Amino acid sequence: MFITFEGIEGTGKTTQIKLIKAFLEGAGHTVDVTLEPGGSRIGKELRKILLNMDSTDLTGESELFLYLADRAQHVSQTIRPAIEAGKVIISDRFADSTIVYQGYGRGLDPKLLRELNDVAVSGCWPDLTILLDIDPEMGLKRAMTRNLQENKMQEEGRFEAESLEFHNRVREGYLTWAALNHERFFVVDAAQTPDEIFEQIKAKTVEVLKNR
Ligand code: TYD
Numbered sequence: 419m420f421i422t423f424e425g426i427e428g429t430g431k432t433t434q435i436k437l438i439k440a441f442l443e444g445a446g447h448t449v450d451v452t453l454e455p456g457g458s459r460i461g462k463e464l465r466k467i468l469l470n471m472d473s474t475d476l477t478g479e480s481e482l483f484l485y486l487a488d489r490a491q492h493v494s495q496t497i498r499p500a501i502e503a504g505k506v507i508i509s510d511r512f513a514d515s516t517i518v519y520q521g522y523g524r525g526l527d528p529k530l531l532r533e534l535n536d537v538a539v540s541g542c543w544p545d546l547t548i549l550l551d552i553d554p555e556m557g558l559k560r561a562m563t564r565n566l567q568e569n570k571m572q573e574e575g576r577f578e579a580e581s582l583e584f585h586n587r588v589r590e591g592y593l594t595w596a597a598l599n600h601e602r603f604f605v606v607d608a609a610q611t612p613d614e615i616f617e618q619i620k621a622k623t624v625e626v627l628k629n630r
Pocket of ligand 1: 426427428454455469485510511512513514515516517519520577578
């Protein structure tokens with residue numbers, strides 16, 4: 419089973435991934451957690467280029483192809499082997515991030531991005547995608563505080579430094595894309611407490627597992 423988590427910065431994806439991993443392990447599943455960009459050896463190198471504040475000369479098209487390269491490598495090295503081994507694999511971001519950030523955010527054509535993603539994922543679309551939805555003003559405040567606390571602003575702050583307007587487009591893009599793919603998406607209001615959010619994610623995950 420393949421589960422992905424999506425949402426703008428500061429929605430609490432990491433916290434929820436930890437909680438659902440512990441829950442699923444408690445229920446007897448073997449669970450691997452991975453992320454994009456950077457879920458493979460090559461991907462870790464790509465992540466440095468993609469998220470560093472100094473990558474100001476990266477063109478929109480190059481950025482897109484680096485994310486797709488990261489994903490193709492991630493699927494072949496990490497995700498597909500885990501699925502074939504009968505594990506639950508959870509990814510912090512996946513193909514939908516490209517459609518939403520490079521598409522709705524940066525203005526590339528979402529339909530073309532969906533087709534390019536098809537090449538990168540080669541059949542490995544998630545069984546369940548959890549979208550943590552939050553007002554960008556609230557999310558960004560949380561993400562900036564975290565980056566400052568962990569001293570990661572330079573290395574990882576390229577997207578957090580984008581305008582509020584960009585993040586508003588991303589948020590709206592996520593909601594539009596989730597509605598278009600409602601059979602796989604589950605949208606949760608991330609302004610609730612972590613416990614409240616987790617209860618909803620848990621119930622949905624159990625339901626999807628049961629129906630497989
Ligand atoms: P990361 O620090 O992992 O952010 P978060 O903790 O919010 O997940 O950085 C990933 C950034 O890369 C995030 O801002 C979204 C962006 N991104 C894209 O623009 N396109 C993509 O395809 C992916 C996977 C991520």
